[in-house]
Amino acid sequence: KNEVEQSPQNLTAQEGEFITIxxxxxxxxxxxxxxxxxxxxxxxxxxxxxxxxxxxxxxxATINIQEKHSSLHITASHxxxxxxxxxxxxxxxxxxxxxxxFGKGTKLSVKP
Amino acid sequence: DAGVTQSPTHLIxxxxxxxxxxxxxxxxHKSVSWYQQVLGQGPQFIFQYYEKxxxxxxxxxxxxxxxxxxxxxxxxxxxxxxxxxxxxxxCASSFNRGGEQxxxxxxxxxxx
Numbered sequence: 349k350n351e352v353e354q355s356p357q358n359l360t361a362q363e364g365e366f367i368t369i370x371x372x373x374x375x376x377x378x379x380x381x382x383x384x385x386x387x388x389x390x391x392x393x394x395x396x397x398x399x400x401x402x403x404x405x406x407x408x409a410t411i412n413i414q415e416k417h418s419s420l421h422i423t424a425s426h427x428x429x430x431x432x433x434x435x436x437x438x439x440x441x442x443x444x445x446x447x448x449x450f451g452k453g454t455k456l457s458v459k460p
Numbered sequence: 461d462a463g464v465t466q467s468p469t470h471l472i473x474x475x476x477x478x479x480x481x482x483x484x485x486x487x488x489h490k491s492v493s494w495y496q497q498v499l500g501q502g503p504q505f506i507f508q509y510y511e512k513x514x515x516x517x518x519x520x521x522x523x524x525x526x527x528x529x530x531x532x533x534x535x536x537x538x539x540x541x542x543x544x545x546x547x548x549x550x551c552a553s554s555f556n557r558g559g560e561q562x563x564x565x566x567x568x569x570x571x572x
Contacts, residue, residue, distance in 0.1 A: 352502075378558060379558075381560075381561075383563075388565075389497070389548045389550070389565065389566040389568065390563070390565045390566065391503075391550065391552075391563035391566075392563070393560060393561065393562060393563070396560045434502055434503075436502075436503075438558065447493065447505045447508055447516045447518070448493070448495075448503075448505060448552075448561065449505070450495075450502030450503045450504070451502050452500075452501055452502045453502050
């Protein structure tokens with residue numbers, strides 16, 4: 349079982365829809381990241397959070413430390429939101445401290 | 461201010477060859493991490509360097525090595541290339557070991 353699991357793997361939405369991507373993890377963490385990766389490979393950091401909720405524009409990220417779960421929400425989705433969204437956790441144990449463990453990503457396609 | 465830069469952008473090698481990938485962190489950042497992303501998967505941690513010392517190593521064979529220079533730039537070296545080394549190699553920099561990581565555009569390595 350992967351240490352970081354994302355769902356769904358693929359998601360197709362119509363423009364304007366509210367989107368939720370989920371992330372569950374099984375290791376102790378100091379922080380959780382949500383990243384966006386466009387075709388071609390470049391990765392952009394959307395959020396880094398260790399508790400509660402953060403909002404940036406149409407994006408909202410929440411984390412529940414007790415349940416080891418995080419969600420990324422996109423409101424009023426737009427075709428330009430089409431990308432792969434990756435959840436990554438920063439482990440807090442032993443020699444791996446500070447390193448990121450990634451989920452496999454959720455491929456989002458927003459149709460006009 | 462320039463972001464994280466990587467060179468080369470693309471690279472084609474044959475089995476058994478050696479490759480060197482380069483990364484320049486954001487100015488002021490002292491930590492560099494390397495990740496391998498195979499097609500369809502999330503990135504996997506290879507190395508973290510901080511203040512020119514190796515601070516973490518992922519589950520990769522000894523064919524993989526890296527170093528960090530006094531100006532905090534870094535090189536990733538891979539010897540005796542295998543077909544399975546074909547991947548996108550990502551570099552990320554952060555101010556310190558536990559700080560938010562900022563990713564470069566990646567180097568796409570193809571091994572024939």
